[in-house]
Amino acid sequence: MKKILRIIAIIILAASIYSLVPVLWLYVSKDPAPYTNKQAVEKLKDNKGDYFEFIVFGDNHSGLIFDDSATLKIVRSINREDRFRKIPIDLAIIAGDVSFRGSRWDYRTYNKIKSMIKMPVISAMGNHDDDKDDGTLFKKYAGEKEFAFANRNCYFIVIDNISGNMTEEQFAKLEEELTVSSFYTHRFIIMHKSPLSPYFQSWYRPELNPWSYRFMKLCEKYKVDIVFAGHEHMFMEKKLGGVRYIVTGGGGILQNIPDSDGGFLHYTAVRVYGDYIDYEVRKIFPPVWEYFTFYMWKDALYFFKNALS
Numbered sequence: 197m198k199k200i201l202r203i204i205a206i207i208i209l210a211a212s213i214y215s216l217v218p219v220l221w222l223y224v225s226k227d228p229a230p231y232t233n234k235q236a237v238e239k240l241k242d243n244k245g246d247y248f249e250f251i252v253f254g255d256n257h258s259g260l261i262f263d264d265s266a267t268l269k270i271v272r273s274i275n276r277e278d279r280f281r282k283i284p285i286d287l288a289i290i291a292g293d294v295s296f297r298g299s300r301w302d303y304r305t306y307n308k309i310k311s312m313i314k315m316p317v318i319s320a321m322g323n324h325d326d327d328k329d330d331g332t333l334f335k336k337y338a339g340e341k342e343f344a345f346a347n348r349n350c351y352f353i354v355i356d357n358i359s360g361n362m363t364e365e366q367f368a369k370l371e372e373e374l375t376v377s378s379f380y381t382h383r384f385i386i387m388h389k390s391p392l393s394p395y396f397q398s399w400y401r402p403e404l405n406p407w408s409y410r411f412m413k414l415c416e417k418y419k420v421d422i423v424f425a426g427h428e429h430m431f432m433e434k435k436l437g438g439v440r441y442i443v444t445g446g447g448g449i450l451q452n453i454p455d456s457d458g459g460f461l462h463y464t465a466v467r468v469y470g471d472y473i474d475y476e477v478r479k480i481f482p483p484v485w486e487y488f489t490f491y492m493w494k495d496a497l498y499f500f501k502n503a504l505s
Contacts, residue, residue: 212485219265228311232339236316247350253447253463254291254426259302267448290387291426292322294320303333322388323358344373351377355387362407374418390425394434415439432459454498
């Protein structure tokens, strides 16, 4: 019995060390030249047809080894999305908190990870992305914080709402962009902080703020298809007023919410079929070393908590 346990322990240790190799290699690799959101949008201009896929995830929090190791697994899965070559995958979108705490190291790491994704990447601003400066590093490595762009039959609007609010100027600009979007079949909004928390047990309650209701009524008026957000480290979806609100904050950051409630690493694959849209959540198992140092204990804690309650 002891021999079997020793063999199992050796296998687990070897697998854990092996699962650390990609992130260690990431840290010693050369820095690629950064590209901005504007440059990413330029690559989409020649796309034709109304049948395609795009990827959305948030809160990769690059710069911390736990986050980076998990994000690399997610990126590997994203890059295999088109392995059957049945549908073109046009772009990937990060719904904010691209950096751990907005330091130069964090942004360098984010830039390396972004360069590994095979399709153009659009990055929204998150509340941790200017922790160390006034947004200069975000501008260098990602570009503009607010903009809109078209791809095929869809219109995308990216909003900076890291303050947890929206100004009158932002609302005016949003309505302008929504008016333009009415000429397209589908409308998507990307922001870091959702106007509502679909998780009832969350500490985060944006729907109590006046901007939230006003924003959702605009989305309802202009028939927005989906509002994507991060901030909460989980996956959850809710539909109100004909608009779908998706929180997809499992892009690498440690997930401390129960797995059964959406607290798992993931990204969202969205498919556009002409007039129709659907999506699938790709749940990603954490790197082996990360599972045994964090996720195994998190799952055990919630299991015993539920069993004793």
